[in-house]
Amino acid sequence: MKTPVSLLFIVFCSQAVFFTHWQPALAKSSSPHLLKTESIDRHSAQFYLKQGHNKYKSKDYRSAIDDFTKAIALNPKFTAAYLYRGMARAILNNDRDAIADYTKAIESNPNSHDSYYNRGNSKAKLQDDLGAIDDYTKAISFNSNYPYSYLNRGNSRASLKDYQDAIEDYSKAIKLNPSYSEAYFNRGNSKSSLKDDRGAINDFNKAIEIEPKLFEAYYNRGNSKYRLREMKSAIDDYNKTIELNPKFAMAYNSRGNAKLDFKDDRGAISDYNKSIDIDPKLAIAYNNRGNTRFSTGDNINAIIDYSKAIELNPNYVNAYNNRGVARYKSGDKDGAIADYGQALKINPEHTKARQNLDLIKSDLGYRLSSSVSTNSLPLAILAVFIGSLGVWRYRKSSIVNIPKQTKINEGESE
Numbered sequence: 001m002k003t004p005v006s007l008l009f010i011v012f013c014s015q016a017v018f019f020t021h022w023q024p025a026l027a028k029s030s031s032p033h034l035l036k037t038e039s040i041d042r043h044s045a046q047f048y049l050k051q052g053h054n055k056y057k058s059k060d061y062r063s064a065i066d067d068f069t070k071a072i073a074l075n076p077k078f079t080a081a082y083l084y085r086g087m088a089r090a091i092l093n094n095d096r097d098a099i100a101d102y103t104k105a106i107e108s109n110p111n112s113h114d115s116y117y118n119r120g121n122s123k124a125k126l127q128d129d130l131g132a133i134d135d136y137t138k139a140i141s142f143n144s145n146y147p148y149s150y151l152n153r154g155n156s157r158a159s160l161k162d163y164q165d166a167i168e169d170y171s172k173a174i175k176l177n178p179s180y181s182e183a184y185f186n187r188g189n190s191k192s193s194l195k196d197d198r199g200a201i202n203d204f205n206k207a208i209e210i211e212p213k214l215f216e217a218y219y220n221r222g223n224s225k226y227r228l229r230e231m232k233s234a235i236d237d238y239n240k241t242i243e244l245n246p247k248f249a250m251a252y253n254s255r256g257n258a259k260l261d262f263k264d265d266r267g268a269i270s271d272y273n274k275s276i277d278i279d280p281k282l283a284i285a286y287n288n289r290g291n292t293r294f295s296t297g298d299n300i301n302a303i304i305d306y307s308k309a310i311e312l313n314p315n316y317v318n319a320y321n322n323r324g325v326a327r328y329k330s331g332d333k334d335g336a337i338a339d340y341g342q343a344l345k346i347n348p349e350h351t352k353a354r355q356n357l358d359l360i361k362s363d364l365g366y367r368l369s370s371s372v373s374t375n376s377l378p379l380a381i382l383a384v385f386i387g388s389l390g391v392w393r394y395r396k397s398s399i400v401n402i403p404k405q406t407k408i409n410e411g412e413s414e
Contacts, residue, residue, distance in 0.1 A: 024087030215244035
């Protein structure tokens, strides 16, 4: 019986991480004018707007919303009240109602840069990137000197894999603000996605020069170096990442991957262990630890790790393929066939999983039935691969009395 050669290939993956900063913001040039409280009728819409704004600045967002609502009741066409209430709602992650408020503000004032910009942010948070791009573009038409509109439009374009246009937006943001570390950082991510790792490294270098403690930039630069096979330098960047943020699980995972290039299996497993200690739900670390255990002949524990990765991510096609490899090597051919079949069901384009399945069935003396649709089968992790880690920032703007909001949204691992 011949051994299916494809079974000897496994994948070590890094996970994409998106750090997003969709903060409600006002461009200084277009911020609503607020009168002093003592000069306002205490029963007027302006009074409640000002009182709500003071509460907003104090981060008492729910009370601020109540005041903005009272202002709107007194003046149903009060653009500023809708705008500020939308911003408060967005901070509380009530983005659907925030969008409704921004839309009302736009109906009252169709030329409001701030309303379009903030509505774009809320749409992006809800993963409506096409709608967000339309709003950022409209905001830019009213204020072309606001760098954050370009940055966030670039982020939405990158989310849609329109990396070239995203790079153009980040470059415009940099032109308006040459010290904008996040714009360099995100441009580096888009260059990396286009396999321009040298260009990406240059941008990460610039981001680090501006913001030396930006650990995500060291991490992403390490990933670019990894893909360029500059392993020692990649490990140096992962070390720096860990120094700046010892709780960043993916840095340990990626450093473990790099250590394997130096045949440091123990060091790699130690890093995967640390990654799992920090984040017990990090499926990719279980997969990679399983790969290392498999390569050292520890098939039983490799299967346990792959199974845990699948438990955490039932659509983890690479883990199914890798478990199929380990099961085949352990003599469990039926289990291997089941895993390759599940991999192909998830991703019918997974060439290696199909190759493995065909080879193992050939060894067992039968072929895939011609009646089996290729659309019912998925693909496996049979090629060594490190996915790029993208840390994307939607940077806070220079704003007038508007607090910050941060949301972290992590992306997919492949």
